[in-house]
Amino acid sequence: MSISTPExxxxxxxxxxxxxxxxxxxxxxFVIPFVGLLARVPWSDLPELLTSDIVVDAxxxxxxxxxxxxxxxxxxxxxxxxxxxxxxxxxxxxxxxxVTLPLVLPPVVGGAALLFALGRRGLxxxxxxxxxxxxxxxxxxxxxxxxxxxxxxxxxxTVEGALRNLxxxxxxxxxxxxxxxxxxLRRVTLPMIxxxxxxxLVLTWARAFGExxxxxxxxxxxxxxxxxxxxxxxxxxxxDRDTAVAxxxxxxxxxxxxxxxxxxxxWKAL
Amino acid sequence: MEGAVTRQGLEAHLQVxxxxxxxLEIQLSIPPGKTIALLGPNGAGKSTxxxxxxxxxxxxxxxxxxxxxxxxxxxxxxxxxxEQRHIGVVFQDYLLFPNLSVLENVAFGxxxxxxxxxxxxxxxxxxxxRLGLGGLGVRKPSQLSxxxxxxxxxxxxxxxxxxxxxxxxxxxxLDVTTRAELRRTLAEHLRTFPxxxxxxxxxxxxxxxxxxxxxxxxxxEITQSGTADEIRLRPRTAYVADLVGSNLFAGVADGGRVxxxxxxxxxxxxxxxxxxxxxxxxxxxxxxLHEPDGSPRNTWPTTxxxxxxxxxxxxxRTGGPLPLVIEITTEATRSLDLAAGTDVWVAVKxxxxxxxxxxxxxxxxxxxxxxAGGRP
Numbered sequence: 001m002s003i004s005t006p007e008x009x010x011x012x013x014x015x016x017x018x019x020x021x022x023x024x025x026x027x028x029x030f031v032i033p034f035v036g037l038l039a040r041v042p043w044s045d046l047p048e049l050l051t052s053d054i055v056v057d058a059x060x061x062x063x064x065x066x067x068x069x070x071x072x073x074x075x076x077x078x079x080x081x082x083x084x085x086x087x088x089x090x091x092x093x094x095x096x097x098x099v100t101l102p103l104v105l106p107p108v109v110g111g112a113a114l115l116f117a118l119g120r121r122g123l124x125x126x127x128x129x130x131x132x133x134x135x136x137x138x139x140x141x142x143x144x145x146x147x148x149x150x151x152x153x154x155x156x157x158t159v160e161g162a163l164r165n166l167x168x169x170x171x172x173x174x175x176x177x178x179x180x181x182x183x184x185l186r187r188v189t190l191p192m193i194x195x196x197x198x199x200x201l202v203l204t205w206a207r208a209f210g211e212x213x214x215x216x217x218x219x220x221x222x223x224x225x226x227x228x229x230x231x232x233x234x235x236x237x238x239x240d241r242d243t244a245v246a247x248x249x250x251x252x253x254x255x256x257x258x259x260x261x262x263x264x265x266x267w268k269a270l
Numbered sequence: 271m272e273g274a275v276t277r278q279g280l281e282a283h284l285q286v287x288x289x290x291x292x293x294l295e296i297q298l299s300i301p302p303g304k305t306i307a308l309l310g311p312n313g314a315g316k317s318t319x320x321x322x323x324x325x326x327x328x329x330x331x332x333x334x335x336x337x338x339x340x341x342x343x344x345x346x347x348x349x350x351x352x353e354q355r356h357i358g359v360v361f362q363d364y365l366l367f368p369n370l371s372v373l374e375n376v377a378f379g380x381x382x383x384x385x386x387x388x389x390x391x392x393x394x395x396x397x398x399x400r401l402g403l404g405g406l407g408v409r410k411p412s413q414l415s416x417x418x419x420x421x422x423x424x425x426x427x428x429x430x431x432x433x434x435x436x437x438x439x440x441x442x443x444l445d446v447t448t449r450a451e452l453r454r455t456l457a458e459h460l461r462t463f464p465x466x467x468x469x470x471x472x473x474x475x476x477x478x479x480x481x482x483x484x485x486x487x488x489x490x491e492i493t494q495s496g497t498a499d500e501i502r503l504r505p506r507t508a509y510v511a512d513l514v515g516s517n518l519f520a521g522v523a524d525g526g527r528v529x530x531x532x533x534x535x536x537x538x539x540x541x542x543x544x545x546x547x548x549x550x551x552x553x554x555x556x557x558x559l560h561e562p563d564g565s566p567r568n569t570w571p572t573t574x575x576x577x578x579x580x581x582x583x584x585x586x587r588t589g590g591p592l593p594l595v596i597e598i599t600t601e602a603t604r605s606l607d608l609a610a611g612t613d614v615w616v617a618v619k620x621x622x623x624x625x626x627x628x629x630x631x632x633x634x635x636x637x638x639x640x641x642a643g644g645r646p
Contacts, residue, residue: 172365176359
């Protein structure tokens with residue numbers, strides 16, 4: 001082994017040229033579309049465009065449904081993750097497969113499946129309609145369900161992984177101190193997986209906020225009821241490009257703000 | 271706890287099938303106010319015993335009874351879950367809740383048992399003070415040194431006034447200096463704890479200094495029980511002999527001399543002062559029929575009390591003034607014609623005497639080994 005001189009160290013720390021080139025090209029794939037979008041923004045008409053009924057309705061609906069979907073995913077997904085992580089039951093591997101399916105399935109197919117199951121003449125939808133008069137497709141609830149279907153896997157997978165990695169002796173220690181199962185969950189388990197839970201919630205929310213395929217298939221495209229931001233962009237691209245650009249800009253800004261605000265804890269968990 | 275119950279203390283017969291090849295089967299009987307040590311190597315089943323007693327792992331056979339209440343009895347389908355057992359546990363690695371402050375950690379048990387917030391805080395603060403952690407209540411466990419974390423774990427276990435105290439390797443994670451100091455703290459709080467106490471350890475020194483009685487556990491079974499002296503002087507298995515066969519005395523050091531039980535020994539460590547523990551390995555002692563001359567500075571006449579052949583080696587026990595366990599070759603025993611009652615001289619080199627400082631660190635000027643080190 002030769003003694004490493006300062007000169008030698010400098011040589012070694014220089015990254016290979018071809019990696020640098022490919023890396024920069026990789027970054028460009030992310031950056032160029034945003035530059036293109038920003039170049040097309042009609043800055044002077046922006047205030048007027050953003051306050052139009054279509055945009056206001058879509059933004060309100062998108063925020064409402066994405067937050068509702070995230071809340072629904074938390075309420076149902078955390079218990080599911082807990083069961084998958086902590087309870088040995090037959091077919092657990094199959095359950096894990098089913099939970100991850102929406103991640104790889106084309107959202108349109110998911111939306112179609114939801115329609116067949118929960119539509120007014122669907123397997124579950126028909127008895128539900130007869131019993132309660134509730135119609136899910138083409139309603140705001142339909143948007144929430146479609147978004148939850150597509151986005152909840154992010155939460156379940158993140159939380160399940162965190163629960164698996166959690167040292168269960170802490171929970172045992174809590175129970176010897178007199179804590180009930182509920183207290184252990186509330187004061188020890190959930191706080192200890194907090195960063196992962198938060199990361200899962202953010203991923204779920206982001207996926208729900210951008211959800212398009214399953215929503216348009218299952219819930220349709222009705223302004224004020226089911227037309228979320230991505231749907232509004234899609235429609236506007238056909239008729240009114242400036243509005244499409246304005247809505248896209250809003251979505252980019254909202255997503256960026258959320259990511260930056262949670263960046264600290266986000267990186268820690270992933 | 272008031273009210274005389276039929277049977278005080280802990281009565282436990284633990285049978286746990288850990289794997290097909292390993293099962294734990296031990297009998298424990300600990301009266302209130304007594305400390306029993308479960309001393310054994312890693313993998314002997316000590317932590318399994320803690321889990322079973324705490325209720326974190328149901329036993330497969332046997333019975334656990336604490337202050338007259340059956341906690342676990344598979345035959346009668348009786349099982350009290352851990353949160354209803356009221357057993358204080360100081361876990362290996364402490365397991366302080368990382369998301370809670372020191373105060374919240376200590377108050378956790380009281381709050382879980384429905385004690386009102388104000389009272390829980392007051393009682394917790396009392397224990398935090400009592401363990402010398404004043405002012406650290408707002409810290410997170412990650413901001414504590416090992417010694418401080420150990421004290422928090424002790425406070426957390428004691429504040430609820432449990433019926434039984436379990437200490438699972440309480441000092442194992444500490445460095446040598448902190449360990450000696452914490453051993454004293456532990457001894458003091460064990461003394462004042464009124465219930466039965468079980469100390470799990472792999473360290474004979476810890477067991478000797480803290481326990482009234484020691485059970486040696488090997489491969490899931492108790493192989494020997496007795497006081498420190500009984501075990502040290504009459505080890506019954508090869509493992510026990512190797513583990514505890516060392517000669518261990520408490521003494522007072524002063525400039526290269528240690529006084530122990532009225533006897534003076536020369537030691538190589540001239541810096542040690544005050545209370546110390548000295549150890550002499552059984553193989554480090556030589557035996558002579560006449561007073562030896564030459565280098566060894568520690569020699570004294572004594573009588574052989576017991577001879578135990580262990581194959582190629584022979585274990586001797588000598589009488590006063592400083593009773594020693596000695597190991598010499600069987601050949602030497604024969605050539606010296608040693609037998610019980612033989613008068614001999616024993617010799618130990620000063621360099622062969624181990625000196626371990628065992629005194630409160632607070633008396634030492636300038637050094638603060640317990641200062642916040644920021645354990646990751």
